[in-house]
Amino acid sequence: MARHRGRIGPFPRWTVAVAAVVLVAAGAALWFVAAGRGTPASDARTPAGAGTHAPVSPSASPSGDCAAALVAKLTLEQQVGQLLMIGTPIGTPLNAVQAIQRYQLGGIFLAGRSTASAASLRQSIEQLQAAAAKSGLGLQIGVDQEGGQVQTLKGADFPAIPSAVNQAKQDDATLKANTAEWVGRLKAIGVTIDLAPVADVVPASVGKANPPIGGFDRQYGATPEPAAADVATVVTAMQGAGVLATLKHFPGLGRVRVNTDTSTGARDDVTTADDPALQPFTSGIAAGSAAVMISSATYPKLDPANIAAFSEPIVTGLLRQKLGFDGLVLSDDLGAATAVASVPLGQRAVRFIKAGGDMALSVKLSDAGPWTEALVTAAKGDPAFAARVTESATRVVRAKLRAGLARCGT
Template sequence: MSRTAGRRSALAATVLLALAGCDAVGADSRTLPTTTAPRTPAFPSCAEQTLARLDLGQQVGQLLMIGVPVQDPVAGYAALSDVPVGGLFLYGRSSASVEEVTAQVAQLQAAAPLPLEVAVDQEGGAVQTLRGPGFGSVPSALEQARLPLPELAAATSEWAGWLRTAGITMDLGPVADTVPAGREADNPPIGAFDRQYGSDPEQVAAAVGTVVTAMQDVGVAATVKHFPGLGRVEVNTDTDVGATDPETSADDPYLAPFAAAVDQRVAAVMVSSATYPQLDPDRLALFSPAVIGLLRDQLGFDGVVISDDVGPAVALSGTPVGERAVDAVAAGVDVVLDKDATHAAPMAQALADRAGADPAFADRVRESAGRVLALKERFGLLTC
């Protein structure tokens, strides 16, 4: 036995003797107990404690991220008073200062029964919700990709810091879609607006992983999108039907950026509303257990899965509003994103009705609510 090990053994014996009521020297006739004390169960996390006290309606609310206008989010949230939503998406464009946005977000949080996930689209370039004093200008992903990775990390930390200061808890970015070289103009949702980090999936993976890490180190939850990729489609799901990617498969190199984000413990992954025949020929991705199973099982993602916007998207116009939420959650989506606030009540009702009639679906709702709360706890939003 080493001297260190001997000292540790002697110290342990001394502690045991003291606990047994014996002197370190000249112990009396009492003997130390030989049985092992039962192990104390782990104390429930804050998320678990919170989930345990939520009724079904409140659990359902955690699964909804509803749009409110960034120009007046307080009034938009007040109109949702009958639906206890878990998240808000501030949509539109704002020239308000950091101080003004900070005050508005503080009012939102003060009015909420539980802390809200407050999200914006702050990718950069053409997609930057907050543009007022204090937020600066964020370049497009294509421009960001030209920076050496250490510079990209430093720049992302600065951009995310502006959001953190304003109380924004989640950025719906970065974009992890790879657009093949020469096909940018034929790719209306991504390539036409320079939203991609490049045409080489390994290069995109390096940039996406860097951005995710830097953003989350500042305290803003990142959301990579649009799984399993919109870089090859020739239709914008927001404005038309029929967006299809016939090339993406379970071993596609274009999955690498999403895998890199998962490796960096990205908070959330947004699933697209396009169709991927090699993965599931019959369902849009956000309604597909096969697509979400690929994300969970093959890529190992255990965080929050968010749908692409199910509100004004023309690709979903043939599906009733309530069914959009139910079908997405049944497939494995945790948070249903909808820019249209008038959809909040019918979606909440449809989810609650299905859960009330189907115990297995009720378990799905509870599982997803638990993930949402755990994410809020992870980033310091939920405390007990």
């Protein structure tokens, strides 16, 4: 998400015993991990990798048939629920329980900043997962944990993480080890997906004049090649520690002069389908990143009519078809962001899914109802859109299989 990012040496080593919490939905042969390992065990009674940071599956689609079979058992309303990642204040995360149960949400974004203990956060996340038991699919639990000024979790249990600019000063082995260290802390409390790393390249000629990224040192470099190498390292380390990675903000926010969260008119007149600045995204995709987040800026050379989040040429044409990414596509915030304020609330989710996105993100808990209603209505009125809902729900479930949040069979 378009937000904000200090340098420290290697963090102190620590060990986390990760327990698997098994929740079984009535009549469903599924299980999900409330706050445990990153991969499903073959026998839930003897969880493989217990007490370790088991990596997520390296494959973007460990079992397409399995995901499709799970989605086929869901009602339209349940499929729509899987397409939503809705924010809840991290200070009061259980505010989301009612919405999770009512709309059978696919994901929860922990919004804001917190210095709460790991134990208290883990307990809250377990309660959120328990609220999702009806669907038999675990929740993707997301945070913005990049480092620098974008670090949702801080305090004694979550030491300061360097900004990306300072992470990029570390050698590859140190960057990999440090990333695994802080991601392990997320894994231990039940976070399943980090909305990081930033893959945007901020040219030196732009620098701090780029408010969403350069203004807060969120970029790994001013040129594509070194940024691409660091992004791949972070993705590999993050997912090796058991938390899904998210490349953002496709196709790049490094050249804009406006922050999409707080203003309209963010525009990149340079980026093309063959732009070298796409290299950190292609590198992260090659490293197996589970997800890509789409920006809310406009890219006239790619689509002069729509912001990226609502652009089929960008999401489907460029990301899916040209770059070959078939993983989870998330929106940047479509709830409170000024960039989309002129678009009717429900249509924000509909237009994102129609463009080829999979999981619409809002930082506002109150958006769950209007978005659900708009998506269900659109699907009931248009068979082609209903097929898009099913396609995206299948990708969401594939990502959940990677994260150990679902399982096929008994």
